[in-house]
Amino acid sequence: MxxxxxxxxxxxxxxxxxxxxxxxxxxxxxxxxxxxxxxxxGHRPLWVEEPARRHPVPDPVRAAAVRAVLVIAVTLIQAMVAFLCTLAGSWLAFPMVMGGVAGTVVATWAVVDVWVTRQVWNQRHGVVSEPSSTARALRRERRARRRQERAALREQERIRRRGGAGQLSHP
Known part of the structure; x- marks a missing residue:
């Protein structure tokens, strides 16, 4: 075709x-x-692709999130097995409970890893933010001050090029 x-x-x-x-x-x-x-x-598509409204999650953050979900899933399964072993009175109950505690620590670490990876990515690649009105006002004042300084420097340079004409006295 x-x-x-x-x-x-x-x-x-x-x-x-x-x-x-x-x-x-x-x-x-x-x-x-x-x-x-x-x-x-004839062929009718199952779905129509639409552009994303937001930017997708960056790859390192997505990878950390997938790791975290897998660790959490394994920890939940381990906790369920520990509970069932406890109900059944099996000798595996104690090792499974200890494994569940360790799994909880690892799962917490994985979630913190997602958060840290996201923060690091935002810091390295920039993040879209809207500054507060105070920050905007400070920036506006700084720009106005720099503009005045540049205008004063241009004026001094122009006077210097004219050989001091227009000055009342020379230093």
Whole structure:
């Protein structure tokens, strides 16, 4: 199938330009491809890709989050097994409880790792933030001060180039 035919099918039209018929797009479209003997079946996509509204989670943060979810899942399963072993009076109850305690510590560490990885990524790659009105006002004052300093320096340079003309006295 050509790229054009795939695009037409994705938009709900057959090769001949007719709309597809049948629920699920399984009705044969007469004749198939030009020169082909086999009937061609329509194709309706299961979903339509939409652009993300937010930026996706950065890869290092995603990896840390996946690790944390896996560790938490294993810890929960271990806790459930420890509980069932305790109810059954099995000798495995005590080792499983100790493993559950260790798993809780590791799971806490994994969650903290996600948080730290996210903070480090934001610090290294910048984070979108909206400064408060106070910060904006301070920045505005600093810019105005720098502008005045530059204007004064330009004025001094201009006076110096004219050879001191316009000054009442020379230092």
């Amino acid at each position: 050509t790229g054009t035919a795939e695009r037409r099918e994705a938009h709900g039209k057959s090769e001949a330009g007719r709309p597809r018929t049948g629920w699920g797009g399984t009705a044969p479209q007469g004749g198939g491809e030009p020169g082909g003997d086999e009937p061609r079946y």
